[in-house]
Amino acid sequence: PMDSRPGNGAAFPPDLDTGQPTAARVYDVMLDGKDNFAVDREVAHGSLAVMPELKEIAVHNREILHRAVRHIVGEGGITQFLDLGSGLPTVKNTHEVAQETDPDARVVYVDIDPIVLAHGRAILADNPNTTVVTADIRDPRTLLENPEIRGFLDLGKPICVMLVGILHHILDEENPNGIVAALRDAVPSGSYFFITNFTRLSDEPASIDLEKQLLEQLGTGRVRTPAELERFFDGLDLLTPGIVPLPLWRPDRPITDATSTAVRFMTGGVARKP
Ligand code: SAM
Numbered sequence: 001p002m003d004s005r006p007g008n009g010a011a012f013p014p015d016l017d018t019g020q021p022t023a024a025r026v027y028d029v030m031l032d033g034k035d036n037f038a039v040d041r042e043v044a045h046g047s048l049a050v051m052p053e054l055k056e057i058a059v060h061n062r063e064i065l066h067r068a069v070r071h072i073v074g075e076g077g078i079t080q081f082l083d084l085g086s087g088l089p090t091v092k093n094t095h096e097v098a099q100e101t102d103p104d105a106r107v108v109y110v111d112i113d114p115i116v117l118a119h120g121r122a123i124l125a126d127n128p129n130t131t132v133v134t135a136d137i138r139d140p141r142t143l144l145e146n147p148e149i150r151g152f153l154d155l156g157k158p159i160c161v162m163l164v165g166i167l168h169h170i171l172d173e174e175n176p177n178g179i180v181a182a183l184r185d186a187v188p189s190g191s192y193f194f195i196t197n198f199t200r201l202s203d204e205p206a207s208i209d210l211e212k213q214l215l216e217q218l219g220t221g222r223v224r225t226p227a228e229l230e231r232f233f234d235g236l237d238l239l240t241p242g243i244v245p246l247p248l249w250r251p252d253r254p255i256t257d258a259t260s261t262a263v264r265f266m267t268g269g270v271a272r273k274p
Contacts, residue, residue, distance in 0.1 A: 016115060023169060024087045024113040026218070030058035031091045035119065047217040051210065053262035060246040061165050061196055061266055066097050067250055068194050068270050072160050073101040076272070078192055080159040081107040082149065084137050085166025089120050094162065095130040104129065108152050110143070112136050137166065138174050140182035158190035164268070167232065168198040168221050180232050189273050195232050196246060196268030198223040201261060229267060236271035243269040 021043040025036040029044035032055075036044075048054055072078045079102050083094045086109035098105035109120060109132045120132030133148050143149070153159055161183050170176040184193065200223055201207045211223040229243055241248065245263045247255050249270070257263065 016118065021219070022113045022115065023218075024111055024116055027058060027087050027165070028090070030055050031062060033088065033091050035088050035090060035115070043217065043219070047214060050213045050217055051261070051265070053260070053265065056262040057246075057266050060262070062091065062093075064196060064246040064249050064268060065094065065162075065164055065194075066092065067252060069094055069097040069160075070101055071250065072192050072194065072270065073098050073105055076160070076192055078158055078160045079105040080153045080157065081105065081162060082110065082153060082159055083107060083162040083164070084110045084143075085163065085169065086111050086116065086132075087165075088116055089123055089130070089132065095124070095127065099127075099129065106130070106153060108133055108149050110135050110137070110149070137163075137179055138170065140179050140186075144182070144186045155186070156188065158188050158192070158273075160192040160194060161187060163193070163195045163232075165196055165266070167195065168223060171220065171222055177231055177234075181234070184235055184273060187273060191273045192270060193233070193236055193273070194268070194270045195229075196266055197229055197232075198265060199229055199267040200225045201264055226267065233269065233271045235273070237274050238269050238271045243267050 018037045019039060021039040025040035026043045028036045029041050081094055081098055089109055095107040098107055107130045114134050117132045117134045124130045131152050133146060135143050135146060137143060167176050215221045244267060246266050246268055247263050
């Protein structure tokens with residue numbers, strides 16, 4: 001069918017399942033990307049009906065990524081990035097920002113969705129410092145032994161681990177704290193962690209009901225409380241200003257309404273392993 005074709009004519013693998021939505025492509029819809037299919041747009045539109053702010057939230061999430069990566073390379077001197085749950089390497093993602101600051105910065109994009117790899121091959125073919133690996137972060141030990149990752153990043157030197165907009169896809173029974181702890185224990189001191197996550201707006205029933213409706217639309221996931229989010233940073237030193245609504249993390253422009261859902265529904269921070 002006509003509308004199951006991606007908008008940019010990219011070469012997708014012939015076995016790509018375009019009948020099932022995926023998180024990477026739904027997120028691409030939110031970012032006004034072109035690499036999505038009718039099923040993905042349907043999920044995106046269903047979620048936007050519940051929370052119209054999601055598009056703005058996705059933009060805030062991509063913008064903090066720009067500010068944080070720029071900081072981590074520029075001030076932190078980190079030139080190795082393990083971007084977990086990266087989504088598509090498009091719409092100005094990590095490698096573009098990192099390599100703007102330091103052309104030698106190396107980025108490994110990791111995503112469970114094979115479409116990210118298919119795209120990566122096409123887009124990153126002439127970028128020797130960026131690669132894509134298909135893997136599941138729910139098995140962090142296997143991930144850390146992945147020969148492609150180990151061949152590309154020197155895990156004996158500090159790296160930046162990015163968990164940006166991914167941990168809310170991981171259910172409690174899948175042990176997100178254990179995943180983060182395994183990563184934290186595996187990287188050398190001086191490494192950075194950059195985490196953003198859907199965050200509970202309030203304990204009011206209306207707010208909790210909104211979360212439930214949203215996750216129903218998205219299929220699965222878990223919105224976390226500020227205290228739960230704080231636990232992800234256990235054993236790490238948070239950089240100022242701590243864990244904050246995304247637009248408030250070292251903003252480069254004034255924030256007009258810091259109390260809005262668009263600003264507050266996702267929070268995050270950057271921390272350094274002592
Ligand atoms: N990090 C990007 C950003 O913030 O702009 C994209 C975030 S997108 C909302 C979440 C991504 O996590 C999707 O591309 C999805 O495929 C990926 N993902 C979900 N569960 C995963 C898992 N268990 N292992 C690896 N990637 C996963």
